[in-house]
Amino acid sequence: MQQLAKGMWHLGSTTTISPDRRRPAANLGAIATEVTDRITSIPADSWNALAGDDDPFLEHGFLAALEESGSVGPHAGIVPRLVLVRDGDRLVGAVPLYLKSNSYGEFIFDWAWANGAQRAGIRYYPKLVAAIPFTPATGRRLLIAPGANVDEVRARLLAGVRAVADQERVSSVHFLFCTEDEADWLAENAFARRLSMQFHWRNRATQPYASYEDFLSEMKSRHRKQLRHEREIATSHGLTLRTLTGTELDANTWRALRDFYDANANKHGAHHYLTPSFFDRMKATHAHRLVATLAFRGDRPIAGTINFEKGRHLYGRYWGCLEELPMLHFELCYHRLIERAIERGYTRFEAGAQGEHKLKRGLTPALTYSAHLIHHPQLRASINDFIAREAEAVLAEVRGYAELSPFRVTA
Numbered sequence: 001m002q003q004l005a006k007g008m009w010h011l012g013s014t015t016t017i018s019p020d021r022r023r024p025a026a027n028l029g030a031i032a033t034e035v036t037d038r039i040t041s042i043p044a045d046s047w048n049a050l051a052g053d054d055d056p057f058l059e060h061g062f063l064a065a066l067e068e069s070g071s072v073g074p075h076a077g078i079v080p081r082l083v084l085v086r087d088g089d090r091l092v093g094a095v096p097l098y099l100k101s102n103s104y105g106e107f108i109f110d111w112a113w114a115n116g117a118q119r120a121g122i123r124y125y126p127k128l129v130a131a132i133p134f135t136p137a138t139g140r141r142l143l144i145a146p147g148a149n150v151d152e153v154r155a156r157l158l159a160g161v162r163a164v165a166d167q168e169r170v171s172s173v174h175f176l177f178c179t180e181d182e183a184d185w186l187a188e189n190a191f192a193r194r195l196s197m198q199f200h201w202r203n204r205a206t207q208p209y210a211s212y213e214d215f216l217s218e219m220k221s222r223h224r225k226q227l228r229h230e231r232e233i234a235t236s237h238g239l240t241l242r243t244l245t246g247t248e249l250d251a252n253t254w255r256a257l258r259d260f261y262d263a264n265a266n267k268h269g270a271h272h273y274l275t276p277s278f279f280d281r282m283k284a285t286h287a288h289r290l291v292a293t294l295a296f297r298g299d300r301p302i303a304g305t306i307n308f309e310k311g312r313h314l315y316g317r318y319w320g321c322l323e324e325l326p327m328l329h330f331e332l333c334y335h336r337l338i339e340r341a342i343e344r345g346y347t348r349f350e351a352g353a354q355g356e357h358k359l360k361r362g363l364t365p366a367l368t369y370s371a372h373l374i375h376h377p378q379l380r381a382s383i384n385d386f387i388a389r390e391a392e393a394v395l396a397e398v399r400g401y402a403e404l405s406p407f408r409v410t411a
Helices: 044-048 058-066 113-120 150-168 180-187 214-217 221-234 251-269 276-285 328-343 354-360 377-402
Strands: 002-005 008-013 031-036 078-080 082-087 090-095 097-100 127-130 172-178 192-202 240-245 290-297 300-309 311-323 348-350 363-373
Touching: 008 078, 031 172, 031 354, 044 058, 044 090, 058 276, 090 150, 097 150, 097 311, 113 377, 127 150, 150 172, 172 180, 172 290, 180 192, 180 363, 192 354, 192 377, 214 221, 214 328, 221 354, 240 328, 251 276, 251 311, 290 328, 300 328, 311 328, 328 348, 328 354, 363 377
Parallel strands: 127 172, 311 348
Antiparallel strands: 002 008, 008 031, 031 082, 078 097, 082 090, 097 127, 172 363, 192 348, 192 363, 240 290, 290 300, 300 311
16 A cells, blocks of 8 residues: 555556456446545545535534544544545545554444353454444445545455554454445445334324424324323422523533533443544534534523434434433423434434333334454354344344334324
8 A cells, every 4th residue: 555645645647447347337437535634634625525414423414523532542542444445536536444452433243253252262453444433323334425436445445444454464354334236236236234123203104294293193092192291290309401502502501411421421330432622623514514402590501402404314413411300301301302303303313322212202113234344263153143033032022112102003
């Protein structure tokens, strides 16, 4: 791999197109594949042209905030190795790829794989992960510009990822929370397709909900009563509840969001993935994507959530509080956000990883996908066997949750 400039490597270029391509590539000139260790080395407009309409985490501002705040970098054990494909001067493809020396903040858990490898005397770290750091939200991982040849650019991106894997001598490559289509395509290219599950809220496709009460009307009577009762309790504490975008927050409330994040991490003994300056970077560059549901006692924020929205999607990310009050968590994390999604005509609200309690609040099981390539042959065979058996268990779990659905069965 030949270093071109600080933070940028050139992986080679060609104008040769394989004759078995399904679509012509007349629009492609000299194709160059590069790797960079800084999102800030890429113009924001060029990167954002690949990000799509509904994913706030793929945007340059979010990834740059992680880098510039030190939340991502050598100290965190997660270093960017972003793969880029260019057609002349135009960026036509990218993979948000990271070199990792740990498995923190991934939410597609492979700690058991790492421990098993260690017991067998097999090196597991470093590894490569294509994902948005610390973000268990489904999105594209093989980013392709509109109008580009999908087959050609995908192939170049995967070749670039493999080249990085060889250069860094990693044990494995992992695409986390990718789309189902990407997982299927990667499975055709030697990756093992893995199933996981989250709880998502979905709007009606043909006739979107007109109101939160309209949404409740589809539930069984006892569940409707429970959720109404929860909301009554949450509003009985003498607090002011508000939903505000990042651009509407004052400096005091931004500080409170950081305090909530730290308080929740401390409560659960969790790793503090986000540094304090991450919130400063969000305020400066990505505030228009952030939504907070907040509880105020007088002028003082005492609880709240951090969420992101773009296009037709809303994503719940972090919750924290300075006072523990009954039902306030459910009100701010689910009810008010579902209400916002309905009001704004969103199609999906993802509330993050895990949480069986979400089912009763109207979020239903949704399959999530990842794809894994393990280089050591014995370890690969063992992990692939586990993935196959795990998939059966996940599907059985989804079927079980369907029987516990709070919604009325309709003909």
